Amino acid sequence: MSKPVLSVKDLRTQFHTRTGVLKAVDGVSFEVGRGRILGLVGESGSGKSVTGYSILGLIEAPGEIAGGEVLLNGQDLTRLKGEAIRRVRGAQIAMVFQDPMMTLNPVLKIGTQMIAAVRAHDKVSKKAARARARDALAKVGIPSPEERLDAYPHQLSGGMRQRVAIAIALLHSPAVIIADEPTTALDVSIQGQILAEVRRLADETGTAFVWVTHDLAVVSSLADDICVMYAGRVVETGAAADVIAAPRHPYTAGLLASVPAEHEPGTRLPQVPGSTPSLANLPAGCAFAPRCFRAGPACTTTPPVQDFGDGRTALCHYPIETDSCQPLSSTSTTYRSAS
Amino acid sequence: MIGFFIQRVLQALMVIVAMSVIVFLGVYAIGNPIDVMIDPASDQALREALIQRYGLDRPLIEQYFVFMGNLLQGDLGESFIYRLPVLNLILSRFPATLELALTAMMIATCLGIPLGLWAGYKPDSLSAKVIMAVSVLGFSVPTFWVGLLLIMTFAVELGWLPSGGRGPVTEVLGMPLSITTLEGWSYIILPAFNLALFKLGLLIRLTRAGTIEVMSSDYVRFARAQGLSEGKVVGLHVLKNISIPIVTVFGLELGSTLAFAVVTETVFNWPGMGKLIIDSITVLDRPVMVAYLILVVFLFVVINLVVDLIYGQLDPRIRVKAAS
Numbered sequence: 328m329s330k331p332v333l334s335v336k337d338l339r340t341q342f343h344t345r346t347g348v349l350k351a352v353d354g355v356s357f358e359v360g361r362g363r364i365l366g367l368v369g370e371s372g373s374g375k376s377v378t379g380y381s382i383l384g385l386i387e388a389p390g391e392i393a394g395g396e397v398l399l400n401g402q403d404l405t406r407l408k409g410e411a412i413r414r415v416r417g418a419q420i421a422m423v424f425q426d427p428m429m430t431l432n433p434v435l436k437i438g439t440q441m442i443a444a445v446r447a448h449d450k451v452s453k454k455a456a457r458a459r460a461r462d463a464l465a466k467v468g469i470p471s472p473e474e475r476l477d478a479y480p481h482q483l484s485g486g487m488r489q490r491v492a493i494a495i496a497l498l499h500s501p502a503v504i505i506a507d508e509p510t511t512a513l514d515v516s517i518q519g520q521i522l523a524e525v526r527r528l529a530d531e532t533g534t535a536f537v538w539v540t541h542d543l544a545v546v547s548s549l550a551d552d553i554c555v556m557y558a559g560r561v562v563e564t565g566a567a568a569d570v571i572a573a574p575r576h577p578y579t580a581g582l583l584a585s586v587p588a589e590h591e592p593g594t595r596l597p598q599v600p601g602s603t604p605s606l607a608n609l610p611a612g613c614a615f616a617p618r619c620f621r622a623g624p625a626c627t628t629t630p631p632v633q634d635f636g637d638g639r640t641a642l643c644h645y646p647i648e649t650d651s652c653q654p655l656s657s658t659s660t661t662y663r664s665a666s
Numbered sequence: 667m668i669g670f671f672i673q674r675v676l677q678a679l680m681v682i683v684a685m686s687v688i689v690f691l692g693v694y695a696i697g698n699p700i701d702v703m704i705d706p707a708s709d710q711a712l713r714e715a716l717i718q719r720y721g722l723d724r725p726l727i728e729q730y731f732v733f734m735g736n737l738l739q740g741d742l743g744e745s746f747i748y749r750l751p752v753l754n755l756i757l758s759r760f761p762a763t764l765e766l767a768l769t770a771m772m773i774a775t776c777l778g779i780p781l782g783l784w785a786g787y788k789p790d791s792l793s794a795k796v797i798m799a800v801s802v803l804g805f806s807v808p809t810f811w812v813g814l815l816l817i818m819t820f821a822v823e824l825g826w827l828p829s830g831g832r833g834p835v836t837e838v839l840g841m842p843l844s845i846t847t848l849e850g851w852s853y854i855i856l857p858a859f860n861l862a863l864f865k866l867g868l869l870i871r872l873t874r875a876g877t878i879e880v881m882s883s884d885y886v887r888f889a890r891a892q893g894l895s896e897g898k899v900v901g902l903h904v905l906k907n908i909s910i911p912i913v914t915v916f917g918l919e920l921g922s923t924l925a926f927a928v929v930t931e932t933v934f935n936w937p938g939m940g941k942l943i944i945d946s947i948t949v950l951d952r953p954v955m956v957a958y959l960i961l962v963v964f965l966f967v968v969i970n971l972v973v974d975l976i977y978g979q980l981d982p983r984i985r986v987k988a989a990s
Contacts, residue, residue, distance in 0.1 A: 385890060416892065417892035417893030421892070424888055424891075429884035430884045430888040431885060432906075433982075434906050434983075435903070435906065443889075443898060444893075447898065481982070495892060
């Protein structure tokens with residue numbers, strides 16, 4: 328990978344609550360290169376969204392970034408405050424959120440919101456800002472963009488709204504866009520169109536994407552690299568195709584096995600037993616051990632990062648070996664206990 | 667839009683008719699005003715004559731239709747006490763109440779919305795907690811008592827402001843107003859502030875609640891992610907979204923202030939409509955009571971109509987529903 332535009336190192340984000348300090352993000356590291364798409368994968372509560380917010384400095388009390396670095400073209404965003412971080416947000420790094428029904432202000436016209444976004448960083452006239460907004464809408468494949476500027480969000484479909492949100496993120500040609508499950512709320516055909524659009528934008532503009540999702544199908548068709556998170560930690564990294572073909576971490580294997588498309592119809596769909604642990608009450612050592620079919624005595628101690636080369640790592644005492652890596656169907660049998 | 671407007675006007679008319687029936691029946695049930703007005707020593711013949719003169723011997727339904735017939739011709743009757751057309755009587759008091767109510771609403775809005783925004787923007791700060799404590803006082807301490815305290819402090823102890831009355835007025839568009847002169851302001855400021863306190867507390871709490879809700883919304887987070895300044899986030903996104911409940915309460919409060927500023931008007935001896943209605947009730951001046959209550963209903967209906975129209979401007983989603 329060429330020199331990364333975004334490099335997250337040992338990021339730690341905590342929430343101070345009555346039940347104690349919750350480590351929502353606990354030492355997360357990853358890198359994204361220019362024009363690359365990184366899939367940040369995990370279940371609900373794995374800390375993937377909080378990671379996204381932390382990168383932009385959008386964590387609010389009682390949360391705080393307790394440590395680590397977020398290097399955007401070499402500049403550490405975690406050290407920026409107030410006006411300094413405001414200048415970066417939207418201009419050099421942007422974000423798209425999960426629910427397009429909620430991310431646009433329902434009482435303001437699309438144009439008003441986009442013009443405000445343009446003028447947040449560039450002191451241009453309203454007319455010039457409007458022209459840029461129109462071009463951005465056209466760039467994400469919105470038909471008759473001039474008319475859309477005068478529409479209110481409720482007059483657009485979910486897919487259109489998410490395109491508008493992506494257009495807003497693209498306004499200042501940022502180096503990186505963090506996309507927090509942006510297609511989860513959309514139906515599959517619209518999702519496919521948007522994924523294709525994003526892939527094209529990444530290739531054409533060189534914008535890097537961090538695509539936060541729980542959907543492995545999305546990642547496999549879109550991402551260059553994958554970073555799997557569990558309970559606030561990165562448990563596996565690697566090139567997308569490699570990780571999906573041969574997962575090293577038992578959790579990744581479990582996630583892959585529970586994708587319905589990979590499964591023979593008429594039989595019970597395998598699933599990872601149990602549910603994501605509460606951050607207030609994490610097991611000692613490996614957080615995944617209580618749900619893991621490979622767990623052994625060593626799992627009560629903190630697992631090491633195993634490096635397999637080519638950017639492939641797994642946070643595990645007993646990673647799945649390449650040579651012994653069974654086809655997914657046989658891996659999945661071990662997960663059948665949950666019924 | 668036109669259809670919506672016509673529909674609302676028809677609704678308003680129906681409300682006014684219904685209210686006129688209720689008001690008429692209610693006032694009728696209070697008793698015969700002649701008994702209160704005439705000398706108890708006067709003889710039966712005089713009493714009968716008076717009852718006949720005011721048409722009080724006729725069946726209730728007939729009295730109602732006579733009243734409505736006159737109303738439609740702009741004749742609300744004549745006061746039993748003042749011997750003046752009721753409409754003129756009320757309208758002569760109306761400007762005083764109007765300027766008092768508007769000044770009070772202005773004070774409440776100009777202080778309440780910024781304070782509420784701040785309290786919602788920084789809900790955990792000490793200043794926000796102080797603001798909230800003040801707002802609780804605003805609508806829990808009785809108006810008359812605060813009024814008396816204000817008079818004691820600013821009129822009696824400090825001697826800065828007059829203790830009551832209306833002071834000099836100048837004619838503006840045919841209405842005598844006191845807010846046009848500095849001296850007039852010295853008379854209106856205390857009662858207006860007194861009247862504003864409750865609404866101030868209400869607006870602060872309303873604005874704060876709305877602000878807290880909107881600040882945690884996705885679109886505010888998204889706006890911040892775009893690099894919008896905090897001023898822009900609050901001024902553009904928050905203010906417009908919280909304005910609907912604020913406009914609602916503003917409308918209701920304006921109506922009730924115009925109609926029921928009576929306590930403050932009494933404490934500060936302000937010659938407005940509130941004092942007129944209280945005096946009329948004491949002496950059972952029936953035409954004034956009926957006309958006043960119908961006027962109040964009319965005011966509320968008009969204010970609500972305006973509020974509904976403003977809604978459509980503030981929230982495009984309401985516009986769509988109204989059109990369909």
